[in-house]
Amino acid sequence: MAGLQDTLERWLPEARGAVERYRPQVRLEQIGRVERIGDGIATVSGLPDVRLDELLRFEDGTLGFASELRPDEIGCVLLGSSDHLMAGHRVRATGEVLEVPVGQALLGRVLDPLGRPLDGGPELAAERFERIERRAPEIVEREAVTQPLATGILVIDALFPLGRGQRELIVGDRATGKTAIAVDTIINQRRSDVICIYVAIGQKSSSVKQVIEAVRRYGAFERCIFVIAEPELPPGLQWLAPYASFTMGEHFRDKGGDVLVVIDDLTKHAATHRELALLLRQPPGREAYPGDIFYIHARLLERAAKLDAERGGGSLTALPIAETQAGNLAAYIPTNLISITDGQFYLDAKLFHEDQKPAVDVGRSVSRVGGKTQPPVLRALSASLRLEYTQFLELEVFTRFGGMVDPRTRRTIEHGRRIRAVLSQPQYRPQPLAAQVAVLLALSEGLLDPLAPERLAELGRKLPDWLAEQAAAPAHRVDATGELDDDTRAALLAASKELIATMGAS
Numbered sequence: 001m002a003g004l005q006d007t008l009e010r011w012l013p014e015a016r017g018a019v020e021r022y023r024p025q026v027r028l029e030q031i032g033r034v035e036r037i038g039d040g041i042a043t044v045s046g047l048p049d050v051r052l053d054e055l056l057r058f059e060d061g062t063l064g065f066a067s068e069l070r071p072d073e074i075g076c077v078l079l080g081s082s083d084h085l086m087a088g089h090r091v092r093a094t095g096e097v098l099e100v101p102v103g104q105a106l107l108g109r110v111l112d113p114l115g116r117p118l119d120g121g122p123e124l125a126a127e128r129f130e131r132i133e134r135r136a137p138e139i140v141e142r143e144a145v146t147q148p149l150a151t152g153i154l155v156i157d158a159l160f161p162l163g164r165g166q167r168e169l170i171v172g173d174r175a176t177g178k179t180a181i182a183v184d185t186i187i188n189q190r191r192s193d194v195i196c197i198y199v200a201i202g203q204k205s206s207s208v209k210q211v212i213e214a215v216r217r218y219g220a221f222e223r224c225i226f227v228i229a230e231p232e233l234p235p236g237l238q239w240l241a242p243y244a245s246f247t248m249g250e251h252f253r254d255k256g257g258d259v260l261v262v263i264d265d266l267t268k269h270a271a272t273h274r275e276l277a278l279l280l281r282q283p284p285g286r287e288a289y290p291g292d293i294f295y296i297h298a299r300l301l302e303r304a305a306k307l308d309a310e311r312g313g314g315s316l317t318a319l320p321i322a323e324t325q326a327g328n329l330a331a332y333i334p335t336n337l338i339s340i341t342d343g344q345f346y347l348d349a350k351l352f353h354e355d356q357k358p359a360v361d362v363g364r365s366v367s368r369v370g371g372k373t374q375p376p377v378l379r380a381l382s383a384s385l386r387l388e389y390t391q392f393l394e395l396e397v398f399t400r401f402g403g404m405v406d407p408r409t410r411r412t413i414e415h416g417r418r419i420r421a422v423l424s425q426p427q428y429r430p431q432p433l434a435a436q437v438a439v440l441l442a443l444s445e446g447l448l449d450p451l452a453p454e455r456l457a458e459l460g461r462k463l464p465d466w467l468a469e470q471a472a473a474p475a476h477r478v479d480a481t482g483e484l485d486d487d488t489r490a491a492l493l494a495a496s497k498e499l500i501a502t503m504g505a506s
Contacts, residue, residue: 030093034058035073037085040234041279042076044091050074053133055096059089064236065098068280075280077236079114097133100244101126102251107195110212110226113241115248118228127251132243134250136302143308145342148373148482149260149317152188152430153181155360155423158382158440160345163373164194164258164315165306169337171322171329172347176359178321180427181345182262183211185319187219188430189260191479194317195252196224197261199245201238202231202268218428238272246303249316256312261304265321266297270333287332294336301340329364343367356424362389375433375482381440385419392416418448421456434475434492435464437484442496451500462499471495 032046042064044056054066056076062085068075076091079098101115103126110119117124145163162168162185170178186196198215200208208228215221225248229241242263249259263269270293277290285291297320304318322337327349329335338344343366352359371379395413399405405413422439425431431439439460442448448456467475474491478484484492 032056032074032091032093034085034087034089034091036087037082039279040078040082040236041276042078042082042085042091044074044076045072047074047091047093050093053097055094055098057092057094058085059091060084067276068282077239077276077280078234079236079240080234082234097131098240099129099131100247101128102130102248103127106225106248108222108224110228112233113227113229113237113244115244130247130251132240132247134247134303136299137305137307137311141305141307141311143306143313144372145306145315145369146372147258147306147315148375149185149194149258150188150192150433151181151185152191152432153184153358153425154431154436154439155358155362155425156181156345157374157433157436158378158423159362159386160343160360160365160367161369161371161374161378162317162367163306163369164317165304166343166367166369166373167301167304167318167320167341168367169320169322169341169344170347171324171334171337171344172359173324173327173349176347176349176352177357177427178323178347179207179211179264181347181358181360182264182319182321183214184427184430186215186224186260186262187428189223190218190220191432192258194223194258194260195249196220197227197245197249197259198224199227199229199241199261199263201229201241201263201265202272203228203264205230214428235272235275239269239276242266242269242300246300246316250303253307253314253316254312256314258314259316261316261318263318263320265323266337267321267323267333270297289332293333294340297337298340301337342369356420357427358425360423362386362393377437377478377482377484378433378440380484381437381444385440388412389416389419389423392419414449417453418443418451418456421453422448422460424457425460426457429461431460431464432475432479433482434467434478435460437478438463438467438475438492438496441489441492442500445493447493447496447500451503455503459499459503462503463496466499467492467495470498 030047032044034042035045036043050066056064062080064076064078066074067077101124105125112118145165147164149162149164151157170181172178189196212226215224227241227245229238245261249261252259274289282290301318304316306315322334324334346361346364347359348361471491474488477488
């Protein structure tokens, strides 16, 4: 008893002081109720002052955001499971909008669209939180796209160059190598300072795991962020995934860095938006998509830009992916995205099944930024490449009918077959600039003519390592400057000749 009395005497003065310092405050809290709920959508009443996109907190802690405001009700998109929610449950308005963590701590992590770790690692120590919805840079805040973003894929870097700050669509039928091009581009950034963000929307877990393991093995995993919206997640989280990833990337862009965002894919994102719109009873339009389907993708992709020097000179490059059905580029979503972006890589299923990989259709692919982003040496060597390849494809069709072929046509066809073989490239092996320059030099000088087209794939595999051993200084000079002087040209040609002679001897 004596000990208890001593304890009370010691703590009573402090308790009295706390009571005396306490000042009651009035806090206004808006509370509504759930009217209907199901399929990731809740209809809420009793919250007349809620704003669009405001966060709402349900009785069990589940979050949602106000997506549609009606005179007496709110259409709310849930960001969690609705298994424990039912009509009559209370809903509180938070007065906040949705935010995600940003900062260096996100690099090398696998996250969900709200920035929560999925890789079993520690909790994120984020620098700060930023809004998912941010305005796109204005025209006066942008700079022309002139700095290359090398993919390491010869057919793209030579014919359809990609620039930092560009929006280039990857489009094609299912299983034609769209994700493979995006992953090889991410892997190739191990040679640069570009930060990569891969966004998977409704993709199979096995496919996502394969992408992550490929980047971990071949790329710079520590400079990548993976935002995964699995198919079993509520549609609201899948809808938010690309917006959240752009916010994460804009943090680095605003600090003067360069960021690449791959969205795999926007066709599934459009389907998710259609699902939510129909559940919210919005009027359907073409192919049952709501009228704002163009706007939601435009406002997303407009955030990709190259900023001017006054704002740090950073860039955010977008590589959205879209899927077509039976090669129909005139479908609603592909045509929308083609009109928004700065060009497209079109992958042809016929080329893919003929083992021409990457299956980029040269005739229907385009980069509207063009040669402005190409290194000078690559621009000079590829100036006539597209024309020569297109002529070969036309001649090849005619020669299939048989008949006499004159020597000039035969030479054009043989040269074209070697162009096609050179443009074919295995996955996970993006080429450095020096190797691309060396093979185009050898092609233009006729050094590849003694080799059968089937052997040029072997040449492509061996050439980067061969140059690193036999012509390290010239190769490094080309990679660093993007230019080709006479001495460097002679050294690369000599190294290529030696490798071709070695292959011929074997």
